[in-house]
Amino acid sequence: MQHTRHTPESEDHGIDLAPMLDFTINLLIFFIITTSFIKEAGITVFKPNAITAENRDSGNLLIAVRENGEIWMDRRPVEARELRALIERLHIERPDDTVVIIADKASRAGVVAKVMDEVRMGGIKEVAIAADPGAGG
C-alpha cells in the first residue's frame, strides 16, 4: 500500500515546480523593468576623472562625444542637427528620462556645449557630464 502511493507521485513530478516558478517570474519581472529603458551610446570613450562625480542612476540616455567630434547615440553616430528631433521623440515617449553626456577627455568643449543645448531644446532639462569618480585632478 505504501509502495503504490509513493510511485505515481515520484514519476509525475520529482519536485514541486510552483515555488521555483514564482521565483523565476519575479526575477523575470525584475530584469524586464530594469533593462529595457537604457539607451547606450555604443562606443567607449576615455572619460575624465572627477572626485566629486555623483552617481546618476536615473541617467538613461547616454550620448557619447568622441575625440574627433563625432556624436554617438543609441549605437550609431548622429549629427548634431538631428539630435534635437531624436531627443524630442524620446522625451515624449518617456518624460522622466535624463541625459548623461559621455565626453572624451580630448573632445572639444564646444561640441559638448552644442550637445547640451540640443538636448535642452529637445525638452530634457537634466543633463550631466559623465566622469569617472576616484583619482581626479
Next chain:
Amino acid sequence: MGMRRRNEQAHESSHGIDLAPMLDFVINLLIFFIITAVFLKEFGLNVNRPTSFEQNKNDDKKGIQIQVLNNGEIWIDGRAVDVRAVRANVERMSAIDPDTGVLLLANEQAPTGTVVEVVDQVHLGGIYNITFTTSN
C-alpha cells in the same frame, strides 16, 4: 480500477495544470533578459547651461569667472593658474561671498577633460552653482 481513479484524483488536486512547459518558457525569457541586461553606473557632474535670459542676469551679478583657453590654460581674474590652484581661489572667493556662483567660460576648442577638472575643483572648493558657457 478503483486505485486508478484515486490516483487521478490525487493528481488533479496537487496540480491544476502542468507547470513544466510554462517554466521552460519563462526561464528562456529570463535568460534572454539577463543576457541583454546592461547594468550602468554612470557618474556625472551637473552644470547649468544659461539661456539668453539667464546670461544677462549673470552679467549683472558678479560671480567668479574662470576661463579655459583652447590650449587648456586656466585663467582666473586675469591671470593664468594651475588646475590645482583653482580650488584655493574658489575657496577664497566663496569665503568672501558664500552665495556666489561660478561662470565657467570655455573656449570652443578647449579640451573637455580640462573643463571637467575645473568643475571638479570648483566643487571641491565648495561651490556647486556652476554655469558653463563657451566662446569662440
